[in-house]
Amino acid sequence: MxxxxxxxxxxxxxxxxxxxxxxxxxxxxxxxxxxxxxxxxxxxxxxxxxxxxxxxxxxxxxxxxxxxxxxxxxxxxxxxxxxxxxxxxxxxxxxxxxxxxxxxxxxxxxxxxxxxxxxxxxxxxxxxGQWERIQRTKRTHPYLRYVTAADDRVRPAHRAWNGVTLPVDDHFWRSHMPPNGWRCRCRVVAVNQRDYDRGTTPGGRPMRKTAVDLGEREWVNKRTGVVERVPVGVDPGFGYNPGVARAEGVQKAASDKLAALSFDVATKLRDDLEGAP
Structure with a gap:
């Protein structure tokens, strides 16, 4: 394949x-x-x-x-x-x-x-897209497990994250949601409570229920001169969750549109939204 x-x-x-x-x-x-x-x-x-x-x-x-x-x-x-x-x-x-x-x-x-x-x-x-689905199903699958391609091309840092299983809303996933670099083949899978409590992956390996913190390194953006803090093992520019970024962008756009409305219209719209089932 x-x-x-x-x-x-x-x-x-x-x-x-x-x-x-x-x-x-x-x-x-x-x-x-x-x-x-x-x-x-x-x-x-x-x-x-x-x-x-x-x-x-x-x-x-x-x-x-x-x-x-x-x-x-x-x-x-x-x-x-x-x-x-x-x-x-x-x-x-x-x-x-x-x-x-x-x-x-x-x-x-x-x-x-x-x-x-x-x-x-x-x-x-x-x-x-997967992140949006994860958010919709986190009541039944409240955990995510990091999975690598399990071959000799996997980067050492990514191999260290293999099997890490944490709550969906753990801060780890804001900076380590795959892909974590150019041509990264890693992924996450959703895990239900029963499988989490069992504590092993489908292959029989123990889950790693704490984040593997490899620290951060400084990286200078040569275009802006800004010094960024980049997680070790994540390529510069990949240390974010695209699903979270999209959701926050949608929320900001909606807020900006709401702010542009007249006070009376905005108040009625807020009341309608809060009263919606």
Whole structure:
């Protein structure tokens, strides 16, 4: 089984929630480095670094959305994206002017780049969709267990988290919800109370019922100069939960809309919402 097939099998779910995450990324942002958007900002914004064409961004976002919706495979995405970029003169090596540094940068669009774009965006979308489902079912499955791909390609830090089983709302999942890095294949599974009390995984290994804290390290965002605290074992930019980021973004948007209403309308709407069953 290929990595793509294994990933699809592990994350098979109705894509409604994943589609909602993609639909919520209404802003398309031109960036010239992956550090230009930081963590939670990706839940509201779509970007491909150094792709300085808003129309091409929109087209790539559409292709990724079609893939998550089941209308397009990864190979289909790569073929369509290559044709799209080739017609626009963006396939292969391209020089772009970075407005921040004023320097010309070289970017390359090739099969490896398309694979990375596809995998990162779809895995984040599925993680956000899964998180919404986890929140809906946490009364019957109040715990999450961290699961790795269990092969020699698993990163040592991720291997240390394998089997960690914690409450759904434990703070650990705000920074360690997979994927936890570029090409990370880790996942979580929901666990009910009976299985948690039994204390073993389906494979018979003991659950690890305390978080494995590997500490944090300092990382400097060279684009902003800001010093970030990054969990050890998590790639910079991945130390957040895309599902939480999406939920908080939706809540903020609703609050902003409510604030824009007149006082009387807002009061009536709040009363109606509070009185709803």
């Amino acid at each position: 290929s990595d793509a097939q294994a990933f699809a099998a592990l994350h098979k779910l109705t894509p409604v929630q994943a589609m909602q995450y993609l639909a919520g990324r209404t802003e398309r942002t031109l960036t010239y480095s992956w550090q230009d958007l930081w963590q939670e900002e990706h839940a509201q914004q779509f970007t491909v670094s150094r792709l300085a064409r808003a129309d091409l961004l929109a087209d790539l976002q559409r292709l990724i959305t079609e893939a998550v919706d089941g209308d397009l495979s990864r190979s289909g995405f790569e073929l369509d994206a290559k044709q799209l970029l080739s017609r626009a003169g963006w396939w292969g090596e391209k020089h772009v002017l970075d407005p921040v540094s004023g320097e010309r940068q070289v970017t390359r669009f090739d099969p490896a780049r398309l694979k990375l774009i596809f995998d990162t965006n779809t895995r984040m979308a599925y993680a956000a």
